[in-house]
Amino acid sequence: MKQRNGFLREMRRNRTLYAMLLPAVLLAVVILYIPMAGLVVAFKNYQYNLGIFDSPWAKYGGFDNFRFLFISGKGFSITLNTAFYNLFNLVTSQALSMVVAIVITEMRGRIFKRATQSVIFLPYFISWIIVGSFAYNFFNYEIGSLNNMMEALGGARVNLYGIPGAWVFIIMAFNCWKWVGYNSIIYIAAITSIDAECYEAADIDGANIWRKIAYITLPSVKPTVIVIFLLNISRILRGDFQMFFQLIGMNGQLFNATDVIDTYVFRSLISGGDVGMTAAATLYQSVLCFLIIIAVNWLVKRTEPDYALF
Amino acid sequence: MSATNPARPGRQKNRNRIKTPASFLAFNYLGKLLVGLVALTCLLPFIMLVSASFTNETYIATHGFDLWPGELSTKAYETLFKNPSDIFRAYGVTLVVTGAGTLAGLMLISMTAYVLSRKDLKYRNRIAFFFYFTTLFNGGLISTYIFLVRYLGLKNNLLALILPLLFNVFYLLIMRSFMASIPASIIESAKIDGAGEMRVYVQLVLPLAKPGLATIGLFIALDYWNDWYNAMLYISKQALYPLQYLLYNMISSAQALARIASQTQVAVAQLPSQSLRMAMAVVAMGPILLVYPFVQKYFVKGITIGAVKG
Numbered sequence: 001m002k003q004r005n006g007f008l009r010e011m012r013r014n015r016t017l018y019a020m021l022l023p024a025v026l027l028a029v030v031i032l033y034i035p036m037a038g039l040v041v042a043f044k045n046y047q048y049n050l051g052i053f054d055s056p057w058a059k060y061g062g063f064d065n066f067r068f069l070f071i072s073g074k075g076f077s078i079t080l081n082t083a084f085y086n087l088f089n090l091v092t093s094q095a096l097s098m099v100v101a102i103v104i105t106e107m108r109g110r111i112f113k114r115a116t117q118s119v120i121f122l123p124y125f126i127s128w129i130i131v132g133s134f135a136y137n138f139f140n141y142e143i144g145s146l147n148n149m150m151e152a153l154g155g156a157r158v159n160l161y162g163i164p165g166a167w168v169f170i171i172m173a174f175n176c177w178k179w180v181g182y183n184s185i186i187y188i189a190a191i192t193s194i195d196a197e198c199y200e201a202a203d204i205d206g207a208n209i210w211r212k213i214a215y216i217t218l219p220s221v222k223p224t225v226i227v228i229f230l231l232n233i234s235r236i237l238r239g240d241f242q243m244f245f246q247l248i249g250m251n252g253q254l255f256n257a258t259d260v261i262d263t264y265v266f267r268s269l270i271s272g273g274d275v276g277m278t279a280a281a282t283l284y285q286s287v288l289c290f291l292i293i294i295a296v297n298w299l300v301k302r303t304e305p306d307y308a309l310f
Numbered sequence: 311m312s313a314t315n316p317a318r319p320g321r322q323k324n325r326n327r328i329k330t331p332a333s334f335l336a337f338n339y340l341g342k343l344l345v346g347l348v349a350l351t352c353l354l355p356f357i358m359l360v361s362a363s364f365t366n367e368t369y370i371a372t373h374g375f376d377l378w379p380g381e382l383s384t385k386a387y388e389t390l391f392k393n394p395s396d397i398f399r400a401y402g403v404t405l406v407v408t409g410a411g412t413l414a415g416l417m418l419i420s421m422t423a424y425v426l427s428r429k430d431l432k433y434r435n436r437i438a439f440f441f442y443f444t445t446l447f448n449g450g451l452i453s454t455y456i457f458l459v460r461y462l463g464l465k466n467n468l469l470a471l472i473l474p475l476l477f478n479v480f481y482l483l484i485m486r487s488f489m490a491s492i493p494a495s496i497i498e499s500a501k502i503d504g505a506g507e508m509r510v511y512v513q514l515v516l517p518l519a520k521p522g523l524a525t526i527g528l529f530i531a532l533d534y535w536n537d538w539y540n541a542m543l544y545i546s547k548q549a550l551y552p553l554q555y556l557l558y559n560m561i562s563s564a565q566a567l568a569r570i571a572s573q574t575q576v577a578v579a580q581l582p583s584q585s586l587r588m589a590m591a592v593v594a595m596g597p598i599l600l601v602y603p604f605v606q607k608y609f610v611k612g613i614t615i616g617a618v619k620g
Contacts (some may be wrong), residue, residue, distance in 0.1 A: 001351055010432045014430070014432075014507075016433055016507035016508060017425045017426075017431055017507055020421050020424075020425050020507070020508070021421075021422055021425050021437060022424075022491070023418055023421070024418050024421070024422040024441070025437070025440070027476065027477055028440070028441060028444060028477065029416065030475075031454075031458075031473050031474070031477075032448055032449070033444070033479075034449075034457065035448070035449030035453045035454045035456075036447065036448065036449045036453070036456055037449075037453070038449050038452070038454075039449060039450070039452025039455055041452065041453065041456075051454060051460065052453070052457075061492070066401070068387065069582060071599065083571070093581070096348070096608075099344065100344070100345055100348055102342060103337075103341035103342070103343075103345050106337065106338075107337075107341050107342055107450075109342070112342065112346075115349070115382050115487075116345050116346065116348075116349040117607060118602075118603075119349040119352050119353050120345075120348055120349050120352045121602070121606075122352050122353065122356060123352055124532070125556050125595065125598055125599055125602065126536065127535075127536035127538060127557075127594075127595075128536075128592050129538055129554055129557055129558050129591075130359075130557075130594070130595055131401065133359070133561060133587060133588070133591055134355040134358075134359065137355070137358060137359070137362065138355070138375075138376045142374075142376065142377070143370060143373075143374035143584075144374065144529070145358070145375050145376075147374075147376055148373070148374040148375075149477060164532055177351060177352065180348060180352070181352070184610050185549050188482050200317060200493045206330055207524040208333040208334065209331075209333055210332045210333060210337065217312060226602075229481065233523075234446055235445065235446060239594040240403060241539070242539060248443065248563075253462070264318055265451065266451070269451070269452065275456075278451060279450065279453060280452075281450075282448075282449070282450025282451065282452065282453075283450075284448070285450070286446065286447045289446055289447075290446045290447055305342040308439075309433070309442070310439055310442065
């Protein structure tokens with residue numbers, strides 16, 4: 001009884017504030033929460049004329065779609081690929097962005113500083129379609145600049161679109177390139193909010209630049225690093241569909257090394273229209289991501305409670 | 311890195327009034343080299359793209375892509391704008407979607423973020439989790455598609471391009487951090503002076519949040535401007551194609567080139583197809599790059615992640 005009074009009193013006291021939340025809550029319910037109900041199709045044998053709720057249940061107690069995803073061995077390989085690319089790309093792009101941010105905030109020369117900071121943000125502004133055509137300009141066999149350069153230097157032309165292993169690094173490089181401006185701004189914002197007195201005191205004590213970075217800058221950006229890490233871990237099994245689709249597209253030669261859950265699902269949807277398996281893969285991604293972030297957040301909460309997400 | 315290792319001993323003579331330690335000089339030059347290289351890699355593909363769009367088609371076929379047009383030609387742009395109705399219509403669609411989506415999204419996100427940053431709101435963390443949960447768990451490609459198309463009837467409707475990108479939870483988190491940096495005492499005193507919650511938000515908080523609004527506004531605008539994915543899913547009528555999807559079609563399908571050929575009454579084989587694609591990419595990314603200088607000054611102030619806990 002007391003608790004209900006507390007709830008009502010809070011609602012009355014802050015009624016305008018809660019009313020201001022209403023549009024966002026309603027929108028989230030309509031376009032994010034209601035479609036979740038559609039995931040039940042993962043356990044069904046979807047038939048177009050019957051719709052989601054009237055389609056019959058799938059075989060094997062509803063788990064036929066999941067069985068189909070894993071029976072070919074495809075499920076495991078795309079899961080591993082997705083997790084690998086996400087971790088590899090996260091670490092490389094964050095490391096580069098942090099180094100760039102530290103250099104930009106510490107280095108001399110106002111004009112150089114402003115010019116470089118503006119230029120590295122350019123890739124963030126363009127769609128993956130345009131990045132895909134950059135990649136094509138650079139790597140294609142007949143007229144790509146890389147092959148032209150190789151030939152001018154006396155080497156042979158290489159068809160990179162036939163070498164899966166190279167794409168691990170090409171994708172990593174494009175990912176770094178696309179996000180370096182955006183990520184470094186986040187770190188620059190964190191570094192500039194450090195109290196200047198810390199650096200002055202270190203100067204008086206005779207600390208050199210490397211020591212100042214190691215003992216002041218890096219510890220100060222730790223909260224930012226942890227939040228970014230946690231936010232990315234919570235989507236570790238979601239591939240960056242736009243990046244993979246525009247860089248790799250439908251090039252079957254590269255799928256073994258570059259197929260992630262999202263691209264595989266997309267292809268099976270447009271080629272075979274396999275709605276049930278698509279939903280099964282989505283549900284599998286969501287459940288695993290959810291369990292992983294709960295576990296990681298629990299660990300963070302135990303060791304450094306201030307940094308936990310929730 | 312040793313502090314006593316003089317990287318460039320000659321430089322110190324000129325600066326004997328304020329002695330710059332050798333360790334800093336080493337850092338400064340190494341850092342500038344690195345950041346300069348990163349900036350160059352970010353800039354060159356753009357120059358190459360613009361250059362290719364102004365290069366004679368036969369020159370590209372024999373020499374490949376260059377940093378400077380080997381043989382200047384404006385044929386690609388002439389072909390593109392000979393019958394510009396497709397492009398202008400796509401511009402119209404992109405402008406409407408970007409304008410409406412950015413305005414609505416910014417209002418929604420700023421209002422929600424402000425309320426969630428208010429520490430006197432009892433249920434703010436639970437409601438924040440209600441939003442955050444949707445990044446872990448969601449309906450995914452297939453149930454969202456079925457829901458929007460079958461139940462809301464949004465196939466070939468511009469709302470299908472606006473709704474999916476309207477409410478980005480990550481932007482909500484950034485904005486909430488930003489709002490939390492507005493001192494509570496300012497809001498308190500305005501309320502003591504008799505201002506209602508809505509008035510505090512509109513007349514006090516929004517002007518103070520200008521850097522945050524500019525930054526997040528740009529991010530939302532970019533999401534809409536660069537979106538081709540939702541168009542691929544929900545739009546099948548050529549008249550409703552946004553700019554990026556038009557570009558995607560031109561790059562990936564021979565059909566789109568055939569359409570241009572028939573509109574301009576040129577044989578497909580004679581179209582400057584390489585430079586035409588590049589010209590279209592320039593046309594598609596141009597306007598959004600022009601916005602950047604105007605919002606850049608707000609950037610560092612606008613992004614705060616992890617520094618302030620909500």
